[in-house]
Amino acid sequence: MYIKIPKNRISKIAIVKTDCKLYLSQVxxxxxxxxxxxGGLYDMKSGKVNPIPLRIDGKTIAxxxxxxxxLAWNDGPDISMVHSKDMGxxxxxIACATMLKDGQNTIFTYTSAQGGVRGRTGFGDDHDNVHLxxxxxxxxxxxxxxxxxxxxxxxxAIMLDCGGSSQLYYNGKYLQGEKRKVAYWVCIWTVKxxxxxxxxxxxxxxxxxxxxxxxxxxxxxNLAIDAKLPVTDSFWTLTEDAVKDFQKKNCLVVDGxxxxxxxxKLKEVx
Numbered sequence: 431m432y433i434k435i436p437k438n439r440i441s442k443i444a445i446v447k448t449d450c451k452l453y454l455s456q457v458x459x460x461x462x463x464x465x466x467x468x469g470g471l472y473d474m475k476s477g478k479v480n481p482i483p484l485r486i487d488g489k490t491i492a493x494x495x496x497x498x499x500x501l502a503w504n505d506g507p508d509i510s511m512v513h514s515k516d517m518g519x520x521x522x523x524i525a526c527a528t529m530l531k532d533g534q535n536t537i538f539t540y541t542s543a544q545g546g547v548r549g550r551t552g553f554g555d556d557h558d559n560v561h562l563x564x565x566x567x568x569x570x571x572x573x574x575x576x577x578x579x580x581x582x583x584x585x586x587a588i589m590l591d592c593g594g595s596s597q598l599y600y601n602g603k604y605l606q607g608e609k610r611k612v613a614y615w616v617c618i619w620t621v622k623x624x625x626x627x628x629x630x631x632x633x634x635x636x637x638x639x640x641x642x643x644x645x646x647x648x649x650x651x652n653l654a655i656d657a658k659l660p661v662t663d664s665f666w667t668l669t670e671d672a673v674k675d676f677q678k679k680n681c682l683v684v685d686g687x688x689x690x691x692x693x694x695k696l697k698e699v700x
Contacts, residue, residue: 431598431605432582432679434559435465436656439620443506443560445469445486445522447614450477454597454607454615463617466599467551467562470526470590471541472613479613483514485523486614499536500525501553501588506618509555511586524616529576530554530587540572540589549596549606550575553616554587558656560618561587564598564605582679590616601698626650628661630697635688639665647688650696651676 446457450472457466471480483500484492494514502520503509511531517523527540529552552563552575561584563575572589579587590596595612598605628646633639635647644665651657657672670686677684680695688696 431564433562436559437507440506441621442619444617446617450611450613453611457615458599461617464620465618467616468591468595468597468612469614477613483525485517488521498525499528499531527589533585544592548593550592551590551596552579552587554584556583556585564596637670
């Protein structure tokens with residue numbers, strides 16, 4: 431599952447440390463967040479995090495003498511990749527296996543526990559979006575994760591813990607949600623969209639359609655994928671291309687037609 435969350439829709443990103451005591455569903459019940467993924471590496475017996483840079487709400491939890499590229503932020507929308515020597519300037523920072531920096535492949539070093547073919551969790555960003563990717567077991571080696579995130583436009587990205595730890599919550603749904611209690615989680619809250627002034631579609635929308643519900647579709651696509659569509663009442667080539675882009679990024683049938691599944695996914699994402 432690949433998800434892009436526009437930074438201008440994010441109100442908060444937090445690292446929630448649970449010391450392997452809570453399942454993801456319990457974290458969601460406590461935090462009431464909109465998205466969550468598993469964090470980085472830890473000792474499965476003790477629940478202690480590995481000595482890899484980690485900073486939570488202004489407190490450094492773990493460090494390393496090795497230099498790391500970390501994803502760091504204060505509130506969330508300001509997330510960016512910085513060197514671990516500078517992570518003290520931010521309230522929150524997380525590192526693991528760096529895959530991408532400024533759109534370029536980095537030296538990709540990971541432990542044997544992260545190798546092979548298994549579930550994957552990726553966390554990254556570009557100028558406008560936060561990127562999340564989680565796959566189930568036996569889906570590919572680490573290099574396939576990097577390729578997937580790069581192809582989807584991530585400029586900076588790290589591979590987090592994987593295999594049975596790879597878990598995702600998004601808008602009321604779980605991917606491997608009760609598989610493992612992990613040491614910490616990345617939780618994301620978004621600004622709720624209550625201001626859309628256009629009526630939600632009750633029909634399938636495709637090229638040639640005209641109406642106020644087309645404006646709803648264009649408005650939502652602009653929020654979801656930064657489509658930069660003019661909000662008109664007409665569904666033509668630009669809107670069709672944006673629908674295809676959204677469908678591709680959300681693992682839907684790519685046909686450029688906003689049917690029941692595409693409209694439902696737009697409501698989920700935003």
